[in-house]
Amino acid sequence: MVGDTILEVRDLHTHFFLRRGVVKVVDGVSFSLRRGEVLGLVGESACGKSVTALSLLRLLPQPAARTVGGEVLLDGENLLTKSSREMRRIRGRKIAMILQDPQTSLNPVFTIGDQLCESIAKHHPGKAATVLERAIEALRRVKLAAPEQRMHQYPHQLSGGMKQRVVGAIAISCTPQVMIADEPTTALDVTIQLQYLKLLKELQQDTDMAILFITHDFGVVAKMCDRVAVMYAGRIVESGPVRQVFDNPAHPYTQALIASVPKMRQRVGRLYSIDGQPPEFSALPDGCRFAPRCPLADARCHTTYPLSVAVGSAHTADCWKPGKSV
Amino acid sequence: MRRYILRRLFQGLMLLVLVAMIVFFLGRLTGNPVDLMLPEDALEEDRKALIETLGLDGPLHQQFAIFAANALRGDLGDSIRFRGPVVDIYFTRLPNTLMMLPGVMAVALVLAIPLGILSAVHRGNIIDKVSGTIAVLGIATPNFWLGILLIFVFSVQLGWLPSSRMGGFEHYILPTVTLGTFLVAGFMRLIRSSMLEILDSEFVKLARIKGLSETIVVWKHCLRNALIPVLTLWGVFMGGLVTGAIVTETVFAWPGVGRLTYEAVIFRDFPLLQGVIIMDAVFILLINLFVDILYAYIDPRIRLAD
Numbered sequence: 001m002v003g004d005t006i007l008e009v010r011d012l013h014t015h016f017f018l019r020r021g022v023v024k025v026v027d028g029v030s031f032s033l034r035r036g037e038v039l040g041l042v043g044e045s046a047c048g049k050s051v052t053a054l055s056l057l058r059l060l061p062q063p064a065a066r067t068v069g070g071e072v073l074l075d076g077e078n079l080l081t082k083s084s085r086e087m088r089r090i091r092g093r094k095i096a097m098i099l100q101d102p103q104t105s106l107n108p109v110f111t112i113g114d115q116l117c118e119s120i121a122k123h124h125p126g127k128a129a130t131v132l133e134r135a136i137e138a139l140r141r142v143k144l145a146a147p148e149q150r151m152h153q154y155p156h157q158l159s160g161g162m163k164q165r166v167v168g169a170i171a172i173s174c175t176p177q178v179m180i181a182d183e184p185t186t187a188l189d190v191t192i193q194l195q196y197l198k199l200l201k202e203l204q205q206d207t208d209m210a211i212l213f214i215t216h217d218f219g220v221v222a223k224m225c226d227r228v229a230v231m232y233a234g235r236i237v238e239s240g241p242v243r244q245v246f247d248n249p250a251h252p253y254t255q256a257l258i259a260s261v262p263k264m265r266q267r268v269g270r271l272y273s274i275d276g277q278p279p280e281f282s283a284l285p286d287g288c289r290f291a292p293r294c295p296l297a298d299a300r301c302h303t304t305y306p307l308s309v310a311v312g313s314a315h316t317a318d319c320w321k322p323g324k325s326v
Numbered sequence: 327m328r329r330y331i332l333r334r335l336f337q338g339l340m341l342l343v344l345v346a347m348i349v350f351f352l353g354r355l356t357g358n359p360v361d362l363m364l365p366e367d368a369l370e371e372d373r374k375a376l377i378e379t380l381g382l383d384g385p386l387h388q389q390f391a392i393f394a395a396n397a398l399r400g401d402l403g404d405s406i407r408f409r410g411p412v413v414d415i416y417f418t419r420l421p422n423t424l425m426m427l428p429g430v431m432a433v434a435l436v437l438a439i440p441l442g443i444l445s446a447v448h449r450g451n452i453i454d455k456v457s458g459t460i461a462v463l464g465i466a467t468p469n470f471w472l473g474i475l476l477i478f479v480f481s482v483q484l485g486w487l488p489s490s491r492m493g494g495f496e497h498y499i500l501p502t503v504t505l506g507t508f509l510v511a512g513f514m515r516l517i518r519s520s521m522l523e524i525l526d527s528e529f530v531k532l533a534r535i536k537g538l539s540e541t542i543v544v545w546k547h548c549l550r551n552a553l554i555p556v557l558t559l560w561g562v563f564m565g566g567l568v569t570g571a572i573v574t575e576t577v578f579a580w581p582g583v584g585r586l587t588y589e590a591v592i593f594r595d596f597p598l599l600q601g602v603i604i605m606d607a608v609f610i611l612l613i614n615l616f617v618d619i620l621y622a623y624i625d626p627r628i629r630l631a632d
Binding site: 057104107110118 | 535536537539547551
């Protein structure tokens, strides 16, 4: 069930202040997330997806990166104006996150139980036995076999898939309202990717939490998400319900992304790929950022950034020629 | 875990045998020890008699067998200069060296750990820059120069502290500062660099995502991981200190193992030198074994490897 809006991001700007100049990695990103909804944030590597996620949690790499504008409203409260103490009460309790690589996201020198309990104890202080019970319950919910035993084990004693389940257990242990999953299956074996996606979907349906699902894989989006936002060079260029975006991609970049997903039942000689490279963040074009790679681009595309146009119900695209196929 | 320790112990023993062999045969390469013991105008028959009494007339491998058998019984021969068993002399000097250890280590760790962590956490700010400069100076300053400088300033010019020999608390200050400076500098830089690497890691990111405070992130999640390379350096430094800081002990006329080594070289007391080197090797191996056990304690990947 999709409910009212839980997370709203308005005109988010995150810049990196480097010696060679200011790099606008997130440049005016807006989206919203409703309770029980899964929003896919799609785009190729280094388009600003992960920086967007870290901006929400205010955990940007210091001292280079800073969010310079916009609002992040969680349940109506702007996270960007919170004190760091208040943020620590929100992280882990209201917003949780799963990182990409389970091999490195757990501390090698502490037990699973220790790493799971410390966040539960932080947000729901109580008797040691209660915390422990809650931790074991979280492991049970991510379907890790023999959870009591796992509590005493170290990360190196578990497989990659099991570790990612532990990371999932840490994320859900304090029943967050929003979970950010940053390419949670990219580092897993293909055989267990699907299992993990199913698990996430189940957890989400049980708890009614909202998920911001970051990926570069349109195939995964189709399986997991209700809505999708396509990101290119620091901006969201198209967003809408998954079915609509899939059936009628309006932005040439979205069309290209969908075309580059290999299809099982089709025999193709060569996989489709987009010519050229995404622009350097330090030298962004004035007009549409995709224009240099876009076969439909004309003079206006190169000089003026396109307005956001509605191409369907709740389906928008930043394009001068929306809906024209490449 | 027991297998891990036993394996380390066995490797240590093998190394010790190797050290003993090298020391023994190198010693023989420098010439016949009898020439050192007798005056230049000694008669040929006296020379022969001494060679026979000392067992130096047999083939080399036989001599080594005797030497090794004696060593196993705790007898490393007699010193020429001190006219007594090498092992006894070594152990009368060892406590003097060991007494300097706690102070030096305490100074090094109490200063280096917080400074290293602070300069990593606040990379590029004033604390980092000042401690970085001090570290470079500390590493680049030779011990003998620093020792002499300290004696010149605090003993000769100001007259505040004694310049040499053992005694009360005030005798420990200058040698401790001399040895500590290098250690603090080394530890600080190593802690800084390993902390920087760990602060950048994904599990630290996840710890912050969990909402943990920066204190817990740094002192729990980072420090334990950062200590692994530090422990290696600690072992090396400890080995250096237990086997005697030769230069520092000589500058401060400190009657420790380092000075004993110096004396053995200067007076060409080669049974003593041979004994001291073997005893040093024993202690370095023991320290390394201790470090290996500590590794296992800190890092479960080592502890649970078997």
